[in-house]
Structure formats: C-alpha cells, structure tokens
Amino acid sequence: xxxxxxxxxxxxxxxxxxxxxxxxxxxxxxxxxxxxxxxxxxxxxxxxxxxxxxxxxxxxxxxxxxxxxxxxxxxxxxxxxxxxxxxxxxxxxxxxxxxxxxxxxxxxxxxxxxxxxxxxxxxxxxxxxxxxxxxxxxxxxxxxxxxxxxxxxxxxxxxxxxxxxxxxxxxxxxxxxxxxxxxxxxxxxxxxxxxxxxxxxxxxxxxxxxxxxxxxxxxxxxxxxxxxxxxxxxxxxxxx
Amino acid sequence: xxxxxxxxxxxxxxxxxxxxxxxxxxxxxxxxxxxxxxxxxxxxxxxxxxxxxxxxxxxxxxxxxxxxxxxxxxxxxxxxxxxxxxxxxxxxxxxxxxxxxxxxxxxxxxxxxxxxxxxxxxxxxxxxxxxxxxxxxxxxxxxxxxxxxxxxxxxxxxxxxxxxxxxxxxxxxxxxxxxxxxxxxxxxxxxxxxxxxxxxxxxxxxxxxxxxxxxxxxxxxxxxxxxxxxxxxxxxxxxxxxxxxxxxxxxxxxxxxxxxxxxxxxxxxx
Numbered sequence: 404x405x406x407x408x409x410x411x412x413x414x415x416x417x418x419x420x421x422x423x424x425x426x427x428x429x430x431x432x433x434x435x436x437x438x439x440x441x442x443x444x445x446x447x448x449x450x451x452x453x454x455x456x457x458x459x460x461x462x463x464x465x466x467x468x469x470x471x472x473x474x475x476x477x478x479x480x481x482x483x484x485x486x487x488x489x490x491x492x493x494x495x496x497x498x499x500x501x502x503x504x505x506x507x508x509x510x511x512x513x514x515x516x517x518x519x520x521x522x523x524x525x526x527x528x529x530x531x532x533x534x535x536x537x538x539x540x541x542x543x544x545x546x547x548x549x550x551x552x553x554x555x556x557x558x559x560x561x562x563x564x565x566x567x568x569x570x571x572x573x574x575x576x577x578x579x580x581x582x583x584x585x586x587x588x589x590x591x592x593x594x595x596x597x598x599x600x601x602x603x604x605x606x607x608x609x610x611x612x613x614x615x616x617x618x619x620x621x622x623x624x625x626x627x628x629x630x631x632x633x634x635x636x637x638x639x640x641x642x643x
Numbered sequence: 644x645x646x647x648x649x650x651x652x653x654x655x656x657x658x659x660x661x662x663x664x665x666x667x668x669x670x671x672x673x674x675x676x677x678x679x680x681x682x683x684x685x686x687x688x689x690x691x692x693x694x695x696x697x698x699x700x701x702x703x704x705x706x707x708x709x710x711x712x713x714x715x716x717x718x719x720x721x722x723x724x725x726x727x728x729x730x731x732x733x734x735x736x737x738x739x740x741x742x743x744x745x746x747x748x749x750x751x752x753x754x755x756x757x758x759x760x761x762x763x764x765x766x767x768x769x770x771x772x773x774x775x776x777x778x779x780x781x782x783x784x785x786x787x788x789x790x791x792x793x794x795x796x797x798x799x800x801x802x803x804x805x806x807x808x809x810x811x812x813x814x815x816x817x818x819x820x821x822x823x824x825x826x827x828x829x830x831x832x833x834x835x836x837x838x839x840x841x842x843x844x845x846x847x848x849x850x851x852x853x854x855x856x857x858x859x860x861x862x863x864x865x866x867x868x869x870x871x872x873x874x875x876x877x878x879x880x881x882x883x884x885x886x887x888x889x890x891x892x893x894x895x896x897x898x899x900x901x902x903x904x905x906x907x908x909x910x911x912x913x
Contacts, residue, residue, distance in 0.1 A: 455737045457913040475739045483737040489730040491653065493660035505649040506738040549734065 405469030407433045407557050407588035408454065413463035415449050415612075424449055425612040426463070431590060431605065433468075433556075436583050438591040438603035440630075442638055446612040447592045448486055451561050454590070455483055467557060479507065482550030486561040486592075488542050492535035496527050496545050499534060500552055507553040521548040525574070539566040547578065558582055561592045576602055600630040608634060610641045646740045650748025651755065658718050658756055667714035667760065672767055674706055707764060708790060712822075714760055715794040716815045719753040719801035722746075723908060724809040733913050743905040746806065750901065753798045761791040789859035796856045796893055797822050799900040806907035825855035857892035 408431040415424040424446045431437040441447050452458040454465055456473050470477040490499050500518040509517060522528050525544035531537065537545065543566050550558055560579075564572045579602045582589050593599050599606065600620065607617040615637050616623060624630050658664050723746060726732040735745060765787040801818035808814045832852040834840040840848060 452913065457733060457736060459910075459912065475741045475744075477739075478737060479739040481737070483734065485730070485733055485737075487730060488734065490734070491657060491731060493657055494653070498656075502649060502653055503734070503738065506646055506735065506740055508645065508739075546734070 406430045407468060409466045411464045414461045415453055416461045423612050427614055433588050434586050435605045436589045436603045437605040438599040439607050440634060441609040445609045448561055451559055451592055480556040482555035482558040484546045484550045484560040484563050488546035490534045494534055495532055496522060496530045500549055503549045503552055509553055521552055540571055543567055557588045559590045564595055564598055596631045596634055608637055610638055615641055646744045647748045650745055651751040654749050654752025655755055663717055664756055671710045671764055711760055715757045715797045716801050716819055718756045719798045720805055720811040720815040722749040722802045722805045724805040724814055725811050727911050727913060728809040742908045746904050746908045750802045754795050757794045757798055758791050761787045792893060793858040796897055799897050803900045803904045806904045821855055828852050828855045856896050857889055859889050
C-alpha cells in the first residue's frame with residue numbers, strides 16, 4: 404500500500420529569497436498523525452503548499468497515496484486547513500460548505516445532512532449570515548469544517564490552533580484524535596509544541612529548509628525531557 | 644465539468660451579492676428606457692427641445708454600449724489576480740480542481756452575466772419598440788447580439804489581464820486600453836495594408852493589429868458609422884469586411900486569450 408505522503412529530494416527556491424526548502428525527504432504512513440515543526444520561516448508552510456500543488460517545486464517529487472501531487476485527482480480525499488483561511492465573504496457558512504461539497508463530488512442528497520453535521524461540530528449553526536461578519540476564530544472553525552466535510556483520508560493542517568481560544572484548541576485536538584481513530588492521516592504544521600506532543604506520533608523538525616530530525620515522539624524525546632527542550636537544542640545547534 | 648459550473652455559479656453569486664449586477668442593470672435600464680422613450684415621443688426636428696432630445700438620443704446607443712462595456716470589465720477584473728493575491732483561491736485549488744477549471748469557471752460566470760445584461764437591454768428596447776409601434780426588431784436583435792459577442796471578447800481579455808496582473812484596477816485598465824484601441828490600430832494597419840507604411844513601423848503596427856480584438860459591427864452601428872464617416876471603424880471594416888470573417892477572427896481571438904489565461908494561471912503560485 405502506498406504511503407499517504409511521499410516526498411523525495413524536495414527543493415523549492417523563491418526568486419530573491421533565501422527561504423524555501425533544500426532537499427526534503429519524508430514519508431508519512433497512512434493513519435499517522437505527523438507534525439512538522441520549525442521556527443518561523445523554516446519552510447513549513449512552503450512544504451504544505453507544495454504537497455497541495457499550490458506552489459510548484461523547483462525539483463523533487465511528491466506523491467499522495469501513490470499519485471503525483473500535481474494531478475488534481477491526487478487531492479481527492481484531501482482536506483486542508485490553511486494558516487490564514489480566506490473564504491468568499493459574500494457566502495454564508497452553509498454556502499461555503501455546499502461549494503466545497505460539490506467540488507469534491509459529494510452526492511446531492513447527502514450534502515445537506517453532512518453540512519449540518521459539520522456546522523454543528525464546529526459550533527457554527529447560529530453563525531451570522533455572511534462570512535464577512537465572522538470573527539477570526541469563526542473563520543478558523545469554518546476552515547476546519549470544510550476540510551473535514553467529505554471524510555477525507557488525509558487532512559493537512561497549517562497552524563490549526565492559531566487564533567483559537569482554549570475551547571477551540573481542545574476541539575481541534577478532539578477532531579485530530581477522532582480522525583486518527585477513523586484511520587485518517589493527519590499532517591500538522593505547528594509551533595505550539597505542547598499541542599503537538601499531545602496528539603502526534605511522528606514528528607519532523609525543519610530549519611532553514613532542511614530536515615534536522617525525524618522520527619516517533621518516543622525516539623526523539625528522551626525520558627525526562629520534553630519536545631520543547633529537544634526542539635530548542637536542535638535549532639540552537641543548527642544555528643543561523 | 645461539474646467543478647467548472649460550481650465555480651461559475653459561485654462567481655455569479657459573488658457579483659449579484661456585491662450588487663454590481665444590480666448597479667449596472669439599473670443604470671443601463673434607466674438609460675435605455677429614459678433616452679429611447681423620450682426620443683420616440685418627440686418630433687426631433689420641429690422644435691429646439693426636440694432637437695436637443697434628438698442629440699441626446701443620438702448618443703443613447705453609444706451610452707448604452709459604454710455602460711455595458713464598463714459592466715463587462717467590472718464583472719471580470721477580479722476573476723483571477725485578486726483571489727490569488729488574497730488567498731481566496733487557495734481552498735478551491737486545494738480541492739481536486741485543475742487550474743484551467745478554475746479559470747474557465749470564473750470566465751463562464753462573467754460571460755453569463757454579460758449575456759444576461761445584453762438580454763435585459765434587448766427586452767427593454769424591444770418593449771419600447773412594440774409600445775411605440777416601431778419596426779426596429781431585427782436591427783436591435785442584430786445589434787445586441789453583436790454587442791454580446793464583443794463583450795464576451797472583452798470579458799476573456801479582462802480575465803487574461805487579471806491572470807497577468809494581481810491588481811484588478813490595472814487589469815481593468817489594460818484590457819480596456821487594448822479593447823478600445825482596436826479601431827485605432829485597424830486604421831493604422833490600413834496604412835500598412837496599402838503600402839504607405841513599411842519597415843519596422845509597419846511590423847510593429849502589424850503585431851499590434853494581430854494582438855487587438857476584431858469586434859463585430861452590427862448593421863445599425865455600420866449605418867451610423869457610414870453616415871458619420873468614422874475613420875477608425877471604417878478602416879477596420881475595410882480590412883475585414885465580411886461578417887463571417889469577423890466572427891472567425893473573434894472566435895480565434897477568444898480561443899487564444901482563453902488558452903493564454905490557462906498557461907498563465909498554471910504558473911501562478913499561491
């Protein structure tokens with residue numbers, strides 16, 4: 404069975420910038436909760452955008468469930484929560500979910516029920532009529548709802564707990580745990596290390612576009628230490 | 644195709660909810676009803692007031708064309724650049740949607756609105772004709788059918804410009820400039836065609852001529868043009884006089900702008 408995500412020698416250079424990715428090799432197995440960690444500007448969001456073909460890699464290859472990530476079909480069964488979600492502000496939450504439901508080919512009869520389930524799960528049933536009146540937290544919750552709409556096999560989350568209050572963060576953790584129970588794969592980008600430590604079973608640390616360490620939480624974090632101290636040590640050793 | 648239609652539907656909803664369609668619809672309807680009704684109820688030659696109304700009416704068709712041209716630019720200037728720049732396209736393109744499907748969906752949404760606007764105008768003007776017992780039916784149909792065709796060219800050109808520039812205002816100005824300059828470029832090309840301009844200047848004019856759209860000219864507009872002796876449009880007509888050839892030019896231009904939009908949107912990064 405093909406892994407959920409397979410990345411080989413991934414390089415992404417931006418014109419006129421040192422930031423990007425410099426040869427990332429990674430494999431995320433199906434059903435894993437994988438977290439990509441790194442300081443600001445390490446290349447985490449670039450990595451996620453390359454997975455979804457929103458950015459064109461300079462070189463290297465990416466496949467999702469064995470299919471090249473550049474093929475639109477590879478994104479069937481993939482849900483995405485971006486770092487700063489942006490929806491058409493003239494639509495309601497229901498209409499946003501209907502739009503995404505249609506794009507992923509959910510049957511018409513099924514769509515209404517799934518939309519109300521998802522809105523209820525993220526506590527947006529009584530949301531204002533149009534997205535333009537939503538708070539940042541509500542936008543984040545709507546982003547989570549659209550990502551999980553079609554029961555995806557792979558969910559990619561870029562800083563999913565940013566702008567959320569403690570209850571919202573707990574709900575995201577519960578969603579991730581629920582996805583894991585259902586056998587879905589989760590790729591998580593975050594610098595909230597305590598959150599990551601609680602939900603992930605596979606972690607990679609990137610710095611300046613390079614992979615510094617990768618493995619299970621048990622392998623990376625020795626007894627008596629926590630993920631944060633391991634992370635800080637690695638980044639300081641790597642230097643600037 | 645489902646993805647294309649879903650995106651087109653969302654695009655139409657966007658413009659309707661932003662009240663852009665209502666704004667142009669009301670403006671155009673007011674202009675059409677007001678100017679034509681007033682002109683039809685006056686003897687244009689006998690009194691000073693009648694003559695003034697006549698002058699106003701004379702420009703009514705041009706005014707309506709101008710408004711519908713602005714509407715076409717307004718509903719397509721945000722098609723690609725703005726949603727890419729502000730990240731609105733990110734979540735759509737993270738779905739199993741190809742970039743060309745996104746571009747085509749946005750384009751079809753704009754085309755649907757422009758065609759609807761032309762139909763609205765046609766119905767209004769036709770209604771006035773029937774009420775006033777005038778016999779302008781065929782000419783009006785022909786005029787607004789050619790106008791719809793020209794506006795579809797303009798929409799595809801503006802969509803192309805919005806794939807080129809993230810700034811919608813820049814995209815609007817660029818497309819309007821290219822569209823509006825086609826008559827002038829045709830007049831210049833006539834000089835090349837008749838051998839009066841040669842060399843580098845001739846080559847530059849030839850390239851410009853191929854880059855600008857060849858719009859259709861309705862019999863109604865042609866009649867006015869002949870009467871007024873408009874040199875730019877006359878030049879354009881002399882170069883491609885048959886309607887069939889102009890339609891073929893238009894379709895080729897439409898295909899080329901759509902193909903180029905697909906190439907540009909593939910290269911855009913989010």
